[in-house]
Amino acid sequence: MVNAKHAILNRRAIRAFKDTPVSDEEFRSIIKMAQKAPSWIDSQPGRVVIATGDKLNRMRAVHQQLNADPGIHTNSDVPFVPISEWDSESQFNMTTRGATGPQIFGAEQWTQMKGSQSARLFNAPAVAYLTLPKDYTPWSLYDLGAFGEAIMVAAQSIGVDSIPAFEFIKYPDRLRETLNVSADREFIIGIGLGHADEDAPINRINAPRMDLDQVLKIIK
Numbered sequence: 498m499v500n501a502k503h504a505i506l507n508r509r510a511i512r513a514f515k516d517t518p519v520s521d522e523e524f525r526s527i528i529k530m531a532q533k534a535p536s537w538i539d540s541q542p543g544r545v546v547i548a549t550g551d552k553l554n555r556m557r558a559v560h561q562q563l564n565a566d567p568g569i570h571t572n573s574d575v576p577f578v579p580i581s582e583w584d585s586e587s588q589f590n591m592t593t594r595g596a597t598g599p600q601i602f603g604a605e606q607w608t609q610m611k612g613s614q615s616a617r618l619f620n621a622p623a624v625a626y627l628t629l630p631k632d633y634t635p636w637s638l639y640d641l642g643a644f645g646e647a648i649m650v651a652a653q654s655i656g657v658d659s660i661p662a663f664e665f666i667k668y669p670d671r672l673r674e675t676l677n678v679s680a681d682r683e684f685i686i687g688i689g690l691g692h693a694d695e696d697a698p699i700n701r702i703n704a705p706r707m708d709l710d711q712v713l714k715i716i717k
């Protein structure tokens with residue numbers, strides 16, 4: 498177990514995992530710790546389904562097949578928003594500052610690498626799917642974000658790597674069917690859990706952050 502500072506600073510999105518499994522005991526420990534995240538009047542709206550083993554491999558196969566079909570994009574529960582529709586500063590961060598993948602590998606190779614890893618769900622041995630009730634309020638989205646970060650930091654604290662990804666929840670109808678989740682829950686995000694393949698080139702990405710003074714103002 499490492500301290501919070503170490504876990505926060507060492508977490509990064511992993512896009513290639515080794516086959517090494519994560520145990521049920523570790524899953525329980527991670528989610529138990531993450532339940533300490535705050536929520537509006539302690540409403541605790543988030544639920545977690547962790548898929549692993551055969552169940553996840555079945556979903557992986559479905560995912561690979563759907564991703565390969567150019568006629569299918571996504572029918573995510575939270576609508577997909579193309580980069581061009583985000584605010585200008587976020588667009589700059591996504592296309593310029595955060596473009597470390599294309600910068601290291603070249604645009605074409607990066608697209609190919611990311612595409613093939615995404616299609617196989619980054620080879621994650623487990624995915625934690627985070628859901629909210631269908632009629633959730635915007636505050637529950639805030640709460641689920643806090644819960645998600647707590648899950649990733651808790652995982653890091655016990656040596657489990659992660660990636661939060663839209664990729665995991667692109668096809669929620671197939672997830673509901675495969676994971677037996679009722680229609681009154683929406684899939685908001687998936688978090689891949691496992692152990693990083695440190696030799697995989699795609700894991701060399703280190704996403705830069707804005708200067709502190711661009712995001713922080715202290716007013717007295």
Ligand SMILES: Cc1cc2nc3c(=O)[nH]c(=O)nc-3n(C[C@H](O)[C@H](O)[C@H](O)COP(=O)(O)O)c2cc1C
Nearest residue numbers: 508509510511512595661662663664665686703704
């Ligand atoms: C809501 C959300 C969705 C994301 N979806 C994806 C995704 O579909 N594919 C992917 O490769 N990374 C995805 N990421 C990971 C981000 O690209 C990553 O967190 C960001 O570039 C910062 O890098 P870091 O987490 O390594 O610090 C997502 C992150 C968040 C918070």
